[in-house]
Amino acid sequence: MSEAQERLHHSHLERAREQIIGLLTRQAVERDLVSRSEVSKQDVVAQLLARQQQAALATKLGQLHPADIAFILEALPPDVRETAWGLVKPERRGAVLLETNEAVLRALLGDMRPEEIAAVVRHLDSDDIAELLSEMEEDARQAVLAKLDRDDQAEVRSVLSFPDGSVGSMMDLDFLSIREDTSLEAVLRLLRRQKQLPAEINQLIVVDRAGHLRGVLSLDQLLLSDPEQTVHTVMTAEPTFFYTGDAVDDAVTAFEKYDLISAPVVNLHKQVVGRIPVDAVVDAIKARAQSESLRQVGLSGEEDLFAPVVESAKNRWPWLALNLLTAFIASRVIGAFEGIIVQLVALAALMPIVASIGGNTGNQTVALVIRGLALNQLGPTQLRKMFSKEFGIATINGALWGSVLGVATLALYHQWALALVIAVSVLLNLWVAAAAGVLIPLTLQRFGRDPVMGSSVLLTAFTDSMGFFIFLALAAVFLV
């Protein structure tokens, strides 16, 4: 076993990665030299050198865990990534692909022919094959499916038929089931006949003749109990289980709360069709966490750090366009008050303060609401409570910091009325921010949208326009 696998601390892995990247980059430079210059003795040496390094690299990669290889691939620029991918042994490529993030996975799969992909995934379980294929375009997916063994094809198709985000789409198909009238002794003998148990198994699933879920028998119950007893007497008769149609998020919540390690998955007839292992749950939590802060600023959850610039630029267009539009609206709000600004130019300097404070405090409220929604803590009662609380906070902070700003304005411009107008504007815009901060994520969710997606962009649009409007309108009424 490799050093990296023995001690998994960042420092180690970091060093291995930097080494590999160093080797790869040097190689790229040398290959570049070879291709640019005339073929000469020196180039042959360079080529030999490059080949030696390739061998060293292949060995190094061979010692790493598939997850570590995936980690390194994700961190490499595309050209060097190609080289590194070529050095991974074909029989390990499937396992590496499983650990790779969506963007890099698509890049790697995009460069392979259907036969190649089929050859690579053949070593995997059918649920894992389905997971990989679900990232591909329909045409490419069918092409790969056609190259698989008949049995695999059927299983993969059945997993693919479950919608994204459902328990069915994340479950493992391999589980061990036993009957409840068996003796533990017999179960132990049965296990010893297996070469290997499915990964992360901590329980056997107890089913009746027709495959209906009857209970689970954990390995420690099995080990601790008298072998003479039957499964029925020691099993857990009412285990936590999921239907294939349940939401992955619900399963994640249950695993978090009840400290589960695996749970059976059943179809509508309550027949066991698979199980969820805890590592799939860990991956789901991780993916959700990673994507959240990206989605809040209007980026899709997965973005390849090294995707082509033009592609990444395009990804940002929809929200940029929306941002430009809302900023333009805010600008027209100001435009409507141009006459007043000319009379009192201090307004132009002061108005962004009102907008900015609203934006920042509103984003705090948005973050709290999104967390509340994610934790399912916002029922109708809590919502009313939260609404009035955020208004209370806005009132205190608006009064306090509005006054501070009023004093600063007075010191700077020596105008009592102006100071009063800005102080009141801050208070009013904090109320707007509190309301918008609660309502924007809720409204997005109410209309079946992701409450996180772009919520911060939308909030700012609102607090900007309203901030300018409140301040300039008050100024128009009381100052000019």
Next chain:
Amino acid sequence: MSEAQERLHHSHLERAREQIIGLLTRQAVERDLVSRSEVSKQDVVAQLLARQQQAALATKLGQLHPADIAFILEALPPDVRETAWGLVKPERRGAVLLETNEAVLRALLGDMRPEEIAAVVRHLDSDDIAELLSEMEEDARQAVLAKLDRDDQAEVRSVLSFPDGSVGSMMDLDFLSIREDTSLEAVLRLLRRQKQLPAEINQLIVVDRAGHLRGVLSLDQLLLSDPEQTVHTVMTAEPTFFYTGDAVDDAVTAFEKYDLISAPVVNLHKQVVGRIPVDAVVDAIKARAQSESLRQVGLSGEEDLFAPVVESAKNRWPWLALNLLTAFIASRVIGAFEGIIVQLVALAALMPIVASIGGNTGNQTVALVIRGLALNQLGPTQLRKMFSKEFGIATINGALWGSVLGVATLALYHQWALALVIAVSVLLNLWVAAAAGVLIPLTLQRFGRDPVMGSSVLLTAFTDSMGFFIFLALAAVFLV
């Protein structure tokens, strides 16, 4: 086992929660009526009613999993929460506290006397006691510690001595260790003598006479192998393990990557002192994920949805003050150009667009960098690559959307020079946003700060000031 435990879907739990909240709220109203009016026959009935409901509630709570009770407590307003907490059986309170979030936990512990807390936690493992005590003030903690059994005291103190965020502070102290020259048969006998295994155990830890880690024996290896063999021949000799001083984040990463279920923890002499179970890792990931989007907007990771308004308002002061200060600086930037704004008031209306686009795109870059840092994907090579990529994106989007804005400006104000100035300003401010978006989280991290904390507030401060400056300065040079 209760219905709620049998099927853990939100709908069920939701209903239970709403029921309980309904009961509790009605109760609160009735209690209120009783206390306000004169004692009369009607009040006695109301009181009786309230008592009956209390019994119903206590039964209901008794059927729920501790995690579900915690979930309900978190969602309740403080006064009603008190009532519900009083109905939880004393021997289950420790388990409930363990599942409660930091803010609510502090509220509950704050209302209890040291003897009460000691009585409640006595049923827990010492690492769990330490976890709870770590949330308390030093004085209160010592008072509770003094009330515990001598053995518990020593163990709790040893766990408390590990710094927050270290593996030592999150580990479980109870594990099963065996010697490598034992036969599997003997191990099986040993296990059968135990009444219960530590929770979520999937492996036995193999140590030498002095307690040094030699390997691990997974339960499935134990079950699948011939009982005549020795532990040495079937164990995993180089398992993933952690030092007490390792960072929790590193352990989390290792669990995610290598699909671990538990791992031994050793001291500096490589003697086994505990283990990390996967459920602790799941909790750590969840806590990290929940706090991230809050920290980005300058809120502390844990905020009680129903903490008193004044307290919550105060929590937001430091960042509000910073926000006010930076907004004021931006305002002074504008103030420096007041003369020009008076001459061309369109500038006042257009300048927030430049600032707003910079803020939103900069926040996208911040989100990407923070994710890269969290995944440890940003080595020096990747950083350079990312920097140039973000500049590339800024260039494309700046040129494109700057032109769009230029055209809109031209249509509105019929001034070619003004249109050109705003187009160029957008491009320049997107460059500023790209640079600030990469540098702000990196700088925070370089100086040992949390790269997430307030990054979005800082970024906006930068892009606002620079946006105003670039636009107004260009206008001053080319337009007036």
